[in-house]
Amino acid sequence: MTPRVIVVTSGKGGVGKTTATANIAAALALLGNKVVAVDGDVGLRNLDVIMGLENRIVYTLVDAIEGNCRLNQTLIKDKRVDNLFMIPTAQSKTKDAVTSDQMVSVCSELRKDFDFVLIDSPAGIESGFRNASAGADEALVITTPEVSAVRDADRIIGLLESMEKSPIFLIVNRIRPQMVKKGDMLGVSDVLDILQIGLIGMVPDDENVVKSANEGKPLTLGDGAQAAVAFKNIAARITGKDIPFMNLEVPKKGFFARIKDAFGGGR
Amino acid sequence: MIKLKGMTGSIVRCVIPEDLPSADFNSEFGKVMETGGSILNGARIVLDFGARAISEATVTALLSGFVWPSGASVAAWITYDAVSQELLKRAGLRTSEPAPSEGGPCGALVLHRSLRSGQRVEHRGDVIITGHVNDGAEVLASGNITVLGRLNGLLHAGCEGGGEGEDPDTVVVSRCMEALQVRIGSKIGSLGRDAEWWGKRVVASVKDGAVLIEYWPFVKGENAGGVKEETA
Ligand SMILES: Nc1ncnc2c1ncn2[C@@H]1O[C@H](COP(=O)(O)OP(=O)(O)OP(=O)(O)O)[C@@H](O)[C@H]1O
Ligand SMILES: [Mg+2]
Numbered sequence: 001m002t003p004r005v006i007v008v009t010s011g012k013g014g015v016g017k018t019t020a021t022a023n024i025a026a027a028l029a030l031l032g033n034k035v036v037a038v039d040g041d042v043g044l045r046n047l048d049v050i051m052g053l054e055n056r057i058v059y060t061l062v063d064a065i066e067g068n069c070r071l072n073q074t075l076i077k078d079k080r081v082d083n084l085f086m087i088p089t090a091q092s093k094t095k096d097a098v099t100s101d102q103m104v105s106v107c108s109e110l111r112k113d114f115d116f117v118l119i120d121s122p123a124g125i126e127s128g129f130r131n132a133s134a135g136a137d138e139a140l141v142i143t144t145p146e147v148s149a150v151r152d153a154d155r156i157i158g159l160l161e162s163m164e165k166s167p168i169f170l171i172v173n174r175i176r177p178q179m180v181k182k183g184d185m186l187g188v189s190d191v192l193d194i195l196q197i198g199l200i201g202m203v204p205d206d207e208n209v210v211k212s213a214n215e216g217k218p219l220t221l222g223d224g225a226q227a228a229v230a231f232k233n234i235a236a237r238i239t240g241k242d243i244p245f246m247n248l249e250v251p252k253k254g255f256f257a258r259i260k261d262a263f264g265g266g267r
Numbered sequence: 268m269i270k271l272k273g274m275t276g277s278i279v280r281c282v283i284p285e286d287l288p289s290a291d292f293n294s295e296f297g298k299v300m301e302t303g304g305s306i307l308n309g310a311r312i313v314l315d316f317g318a319r320a321i322s323e324a325t326v327t328a329l330l331s332g333f334v335w336p337s338g339a340s341v342a343a344w345i346t347y348d349a350v351s352q353e354l355l356k357r358a359g360l361r362t363s364e365p366a367p368s369e370g371g372p373c374g375a376l377v378l379h380r381s382l383r384s385g386q387r388v389e390h391r392g393d394v395i396i397t398g399h400v401n402d403g404a405e406v407l408a409s410g411n412i413t414v415l416g417r418l419n420g421l422l423h424a425g426c427e428g429g430g431e432g433e434d435p436d437t438v439v440v441s442r443c444m445e446a447l448q449v450r451i452g453s454k455i456g457s458l459g460r461d462a463e464w465w466g467k468r469v470v471a472s473v474k475d476g477a478v479l480i481e482y483w484p485f486v487k488g489e490n491a492g493g494v495k496e497e498t499a
Contacts, residue, residue: 154401158348158384161285163320
């Protein structure tokens with residue numbers, strides 16, 4: 001199959017990019033794909049921690065780019081599952097230590113060896129987002145159902161579209177069914193109505209995510225947790241499988257229903 | 268494929284599709300010069316990039332590789348990306364539609380799309396948007412603005428008016444009004460989420476020096492949304 005290079009990104013920070021990258025990468029590997037997760041968030045190393053591989057770092061992406069080592073020397077193999085690798089980034093460098101061109105050539109080298117290259121990126125409003133996503137063909141945009149996160153996601157989707165990424169899919173993370181009606185939380189259908197891109201997954205807010213981050217073991221390597229199921233479903237959908245969505249929310253009226261109300265004298 | 272379209276007032280519109288990879292610009296603009304060479308020589312052209320963001324490198328490459336050699340002069344660079352618009356303006360380049368005759372009005376601009384946060388449309392004339400205007404998007408029109416989708420962003424109708432020259436008939440029409448502010452001429456209306464017409468179809472206009480929101484179409488005998496606020 002043709003190798004696929006996918007950037008995992010968001011408008012707002014802290015919405016779950018690194019969590020999603022680690023979990024989807026592990027799930028794709030479990031499905032039998034050869035996967036590498038690249039930490040593209042230069043200067044804010046944490047994909048290695050979430051994946052529990054931080055004690056095995058010898059060289060980083062920046063070392064390879066600066067010519068201190070070859071790219072394949074930066075690869076850390078995950079011992080818990082076949083075919084899962086990661087490339088860590090440097091903590092002590094600025095966001096501009098890796099340029100767009102360098103990222104493009106790193107990705108094209110990785111294409112030769114992997115089915116999937118997943119790139120964790122800085123939030124889109126930060127510098128470094130463009131560099132991290134330069135080598136990717138596709139994008140996964142993560143948002144929480146909050147109004148401000150969705151607005152920032154909208155901005156980033158516009159940027160990704162003008163960077164010619166395709167397809168661009170959406171993951172709505174940290175869904176709390178009871179919270180949807182409250183204040184500035186939107187329902188998934190409202191989020192989709194605003195962003196107008198395809199939904200590839202809905203992930204519940206799950207305390208196991210924090211536990212697994214502390215243990216350094218992606219949830220998808222284990223069983224049971226609701227979020228693990230959600231991330232596994234996303235991985236399966238990425239590979240083209242048609243998996244029904246989990247029922248995470250109370251159905252809520254979307255825009256078109258409201259428009260109909262407006263015309264049907266519903267005011 | 269890049270298309271050339273005639274416009275009124277001897278302007279040629281050069282439409283660059285959003286899905287054309289920018290790596291193909293060189294060859295595609297080369298083809299345009301081959302096929303449209305005679306039309307371009309001496310023509311005023313509008314380069315229409317849609318929502319595509321354009322970089323310094325693209326602008327300079329187009330000037331030296333296409334605009335100057337073809338003998339055309341650029342009447343406007345159109346992009347809905349607000350950051351690119353700033354870049355172009357700083358180079359003294361025009362980013363809004365040119366009028367067929369200098370100073371005159373343009374026809375309506377119809378956009379069959381939604382505008383995302385960070386996208387902005389400026390037009391001398393009326394603007395009709397069939398999609399949504401999302402939070403963080405902006406539309407500035409010297410004439411009226413109609414939004415058929417949901418309105419969350421910022422609209423400024425009659426944006427060239429102000430004072431004596433203000434057209435009292437300028438309106439904003441929205442089929443689903445969910446914006447916290449709307450501007451008409453020199454007036455700013457601040458709107459509330461708790462308003463009765465929030466999420467409804469409305470028309471906004473200026474009455475007695477303030478922005479007035481009313482249901483649309485007008486319903487006889489029913490009270491309108493009411494005057495909210497006014498700033499000169
Ligand atoms: N589905 C979830 N349920 C509960 N907690 C979550 C979920 N997803 C992410 N989190 C928590 O949210 C926090 C931020 O997640 P993460 O680091 O993955 O975000 P990020 O987008 O990579 O952040 P940054 O922009 O700083 O890189 C972490 O503490 C993580 O454990
Ligand atoms: Mg992160």
